[in-house]
Amino acid sequence: MFISFAVVCAGVSGALVAWLVVRLVMVWIAACIGQANTGQPRLFSAEQNRPSTRGWRLCWPWISRLSAVCGPLLSWRQRDLLRHWAQQANLPTLVTPAHMVAVMVGVATLGAGAGPALAAVLGWHHAWAWMSLVSALLTTFFLLMQFRARVCRRRNRIDRELPFVLDMITLCVESGLSLHGALQQAVQHGPSGPLRDELSHALSTMRAGAPRITALKVLADRVDSPAVRQWVSALIQADNLGTSIGLLLREHAAQCRADRFQRAEKLAMQAPVKMLVPLIGCIFPCTFIVLAFPIVMQILEAGQ
16 A cells, blocks of 8 residues: 555655646747747736746646645634735735645645655655655745745845835925825835835835825835834824924834844844853864863773
């Protein structure tokens, strides 16, 4: 039975590899054709309802079919939570909560299929079921950790870019532009990154007819950064009280730089404590072995 299952897993893995190779060839051919016709190497258009990221394009047929099964099983609370996570990670717009669950199920299935192969390599033929379960859990946990790391990297980059963008907005406001015009200038001439993308999304929401305060609140919810939330709250308070926006933005930019410097000092103070574990567990034992080996050899030779 185990041999039959291993043969089936090998066949499925071979078919998946062949499908990926054919898919890559088709992507390359379509990109060449698109570049030759339009001068832009874009594979899928917006009418085809597919994301433009290459990794999503390769797996999109599988994810779409699996999301049709996973979608009805989600509650509205789970959909809202997954949609919020997708916004924080800046996933493609067409990726719905059902697609995210489909990715998790697909990764867990691949991990479960790799479990029996790992059990065969280790010689644990009677523990292939446990190995499948453990492998599925580990792959799902690794996917969630990668997703969390993506969210953290994006948030840290936004916090790093915020003071410079605030300085640009302050300069535009003090030069006579309105806040809307200053945001447009920050989007056009600001550094490329997730913060500029979020500001562009907020301006698009304003052009669609939403009030400026509502668009800024949506921006703060999408980013979920304390610095951005403070900035949006300060703008709303200045708009309600009629205070000077330029002075407020300048002070907030200085406060963001001070908070960033304090976080750097905190991380620097935590570094020696974090280094204790590798020092005690890895470096000190090797040092003691190197120092004690000649002494032990001398004692053994003297005893003989």
